[in-house]
Amino acid sequence: MTTTPASTRVPLIAGNWKMNMDHVQGITLLQKLAWTLDDAKHDYRRVEVTVFPPFTDLRGVQTLVHGDDLSIGFGGQDLSDQDAGAYTGDISGQFLAKLGCTYVLVGHSERRTIHGESDELLAAKVKAAFRHGLVPVLCVGEGLEVRQAGTHVEHTLGQLRADLEGLPEDQVRQLVVAYEPVWAIGTGEVAGPEDAQEMSAAIRAELASRYGDDVASAVRVLYGGSVKAANAAAIIGQPDVDGVLVGGASLDAGEFANIVRFESHLTT
Ligand SMILES: O=C(CO)COP(=O)(O)O
Numbered sequence: 196m197t198t199t200p201a202s203t204r205v206p207l208i209a210g211n212w213k214m215n216m217d218h219v220q221g222i223t224l225l226q227k228l229a230w231t232l233d234d235a236k237h238d239y240r241r242v243e244v245t246v247f248p249p250f251t252d253l254r255g256v257q258t259l260v261h262g263d264d265l266s267i268g269f270g271g272q273d274l275s276d277q278d279a280g281a282y283t284g285d286i287s288g289q290f291l292a293k294l295g296c297t298y299v300l301v302g303h304s305e306r307r308t309i310h311g312e313s314d315e316l317l318a319a320k321v322k323a324a325f326r327h328g329l330v331p332v333l334c335v336g337e338g339l340e341v342r343q344a345g346t347h348v349e350h351t352l353g354q355l356r357a358d359l360e361g362l363p364e365d366q367v368r369q370l371v372v373a374y375e376p377v378w379a380i381g382t383g384e385v386a387g388p389e390d391a392q393e394m395s396a397a398i399r400a401e402l403a404s405r406y407g408d409d410v411a412s413a414v415r416v417l418y419g420g421s422v423k424a425a426n427a428a429a430i431i432g433q434p435d436v437d438g439v440l441v442g443g444a445s446l447d448a449g450e451f452a453n454i455v456r457f458e459s460h461l462t463t
Pocket residue numbers: 211303375379380381382383419420421422440441442443444
């Protein structure tokens with residue numbers, strides 16, 4: 196398979212704040228992150244940085260990012276598969292796009308489990324994201340029982356196949372996929388760098404077999420699950436891992452900045 200070298204895919208370091216940080220706390224966190232990365236002279240063209248705050252923070256985040264001309268991107272943690280109408284409590288991709296969001300998480304394991312979101316719904320959400328010019332960060336991954344049964348690769352690829360159902364090739368190529376083994380989320384258990392590589396390579400091979408090498412080598416595959424500054428470099432150093440989706444550690448500006456600066460840990 197003739198894949199584009201990993202070095203042409205810009206690493207993406209993404210912080211999923213989950214249901215943490217009200218809009219005042221969110222601004223403070225983002226400001227601190229921006230200062231810390233500025234002080235470190237971070238080059239955002241080399242390593243892209245994005246945060247996923249709660250919906251109620253997004254307007255404030257947009258104002259800060261645009262007002263201070265920050266290079267940090269932002270996105271929503273979820274979106275509706277519908278565009279508008281009588282869907283109480285739901286958020287349209289159109290609203291997120293209007294707020295300047297670049298990305299949107301789709302199918303985070305907490306949406307799949309707590310909210311019972313099906314692959315059918317998630318396939319509709321992926322399409323809704325593209326309809327509004329948002330890049331979906333599609334989350335896939337297995338629970339502990341599946342991992343223990345040794346069927347994690349097949350399980351995760353099954354989610355990927357179902358969630359991309361009917362998606363045209365030019366949209367697949369823009370996707371970000373996040374492999375997040377559920378047993379490693381918020382537990383302190385980290386899949387080893389080899390586990391992250393095994394699944395990322397399997398995801399890329401699956402994309403290559405369905406859409407061709409060219410598409411597969413354009414898609415960025417992230418790892419998520421108890422990522423910290425101490426383990427980020429080894430994980431992102433894997434050839435098929437193009438970044439990380441960070442939960443808990445993204446709530447600490449210093450720790451998250453150190454994850455963004457993972458390359459400096461490789462050389463020191
Ligand atoms: O779910 C995650 C990111 O989306 C991972 O969360 P933790 O980094 O807290 O394990």
